[in-house]
Amino acid sequence: MSDRPGGAPRRDVELTIDGAAVRVSEGTTILQACRGLKIDTPTLCYLETLTPVNVCRVCVVEVEGSRVLVPACSRPVEPKMVVRTDSERVRLSRKLVLELLASSVDLSLVSDEVKGHMKRYAARPERFGPKAATVAQPPKIDNDLYIRDYSKCILCYKCVEACGKDAQNTFAIAVAGRGFDARISTESGRPLTDSACVYCGNCIGVCPTGALMFKSEYDMRRAGTWDESKQTQTDTICPYCGVGCTLQLRVQENRIVKVTSPLDHDVTNGHLCIKGRFGWQFVQNRTPQEVK
Numbered sequence: 267m268s269d270r271p272g273g274a275p276r277r278d279v280e281l282t283i284d285g286a287a288v289r290v291s292e293g294t295t296i297l298q299a300c301r302g303l304k305i306d307t308p309t310l311c312y313l314e315t316l317t318p319v320n321v322c323r324v325c326v327v328e329v330e331g332s333r334v335l336v337p338a339c340s341r342p343v344e345p346k347m348v349v350r351t352d353s354e355r356v357r358l359s360r361k362l363v364l365e366l367l368a369s370s371v372d373l374s375l376v377s378d379e380v381k382g383h384m385k386r387y388a389a390r391p392e393r394f395g396p397k398a399a400t401v402a403q404p405p406k407i408d409n410d411l412y413i414r415d416y417s418k419c420i421l422c423y424k425c426v427e428a429c430g431k432d433a434q435n436t437f438a439i440a441v442a443g444r445g446f447d448a449r450i451s452t453e454s455g456r457p458l459t460d461s462a463c464v465y466c467g468n469c470i471g472v473c474p475t476g477a478l479m480f481k482s483e484y485d486m487r488r489a490g491t492w493d494e495s496k497q498t499q500t501d502t503i504c505p506y507c508g509v510g511c512t513l514q515l516r517v518q519e520n521r522i523v524k525v526t527s528p529l530d531h532d533v534t535n536g537h538l539c540i541k542g543r544f545g546w547q548f549v550q551n552r553t554p555q556e557v558k
């Protein structure tokens with residue numbers, strides 16, 4: 267048995283994953299058990315710090331006795347469960363999910379890990395042809411802090427969760443519309459400046475596709491000056507209040523170009539407020555005399 271901090275002991279659960287006998291604590295998800303076995307399981311809508319919403323279905327696995335494939339990211343293990351993560355059915359389903367997304371959404375800025383999964387499952391979005399429906403649209407640029415380019419949005423809901431009950435509790439954005447028309451929107455599609463947004467940028471921090479981006483990064487990418495090979499990261503503590511959030515300053519050519527915070531920070535789980543996320547112009551707007 268494993269101990270549950272401050273509560274009743276958790277039972278151990280025994281199951282089989284890809285033929286290997288596994289023992290994990292009750293409440294563990296199939297994804298966590300797979301990760302414990304170093305089984306590479308793709309995820310898009312899942313993030314350790316957010317409530318699973320099961321919308322992308324790229325993590326699906328086969329569970330013996332289950333009519334449909336199940337999302338590994340949210341399904342807890344059960345005693346004597348038999349899980350297959352690499353069956354033909356699983357591979358086909360993951361490939362199709364990746365192909366449908368890549369045929370309709372601009373995935374040019376997704377992580378190398380996601381690009382690796384596209385290769386691993388031999389995803390060929392081009393097979394839907396040049397007339398495949400897309401979500402292409404101009405970026406929304408309505409403030410100086412961050413832009414929203416929904417032609418890169420895979421509707422993973424992470425931004426909605428971070429803006430809502432999982433972090434910020436501001437509820438400035440939600441999913442509007444249905445089917446292919448479903449989209450992330452402010453109330454009545456208003457500009458951010460007329461919405462409830464408080465510019466914490468927590469939505470940018472969790473966005474996996476670059477749909478939400480610092481305006482500084484967006485401008486540099488457009489000007490062709492964004493160069494990650496020239497960037498360094500310096501960790502520091504936010505000077506604005508006693509919470510002491512860890513800030514990761516991304517610096518290029520002696521200028522801060524964006525700020526993130528580590529997901530595994532005990533207090534903030536990677537979330538910040540407007541001051542920590544965007545309040546760094548005072549560092550770089552100093553004259554040489556002030557720096558001395």
Ligand code: SF4
Binds near residue numbers: 428
């Ligand atoms: S910046 Fe903060 S308040 Fe504004 S939409 Fe993003 S998460 Fe919500």
Ligand code: SF4
Binds near residue numbers: 424472476
């Ligand atoms: S904007 Fe980003 S975080 Fe929000 S749903 Fe789209 S891809 Fe996900």
Ligand code: FES
Binds near residue numbers: 308310323326340
């Ligand atoms: S990562 Fe599991 S459903 Fe999206």
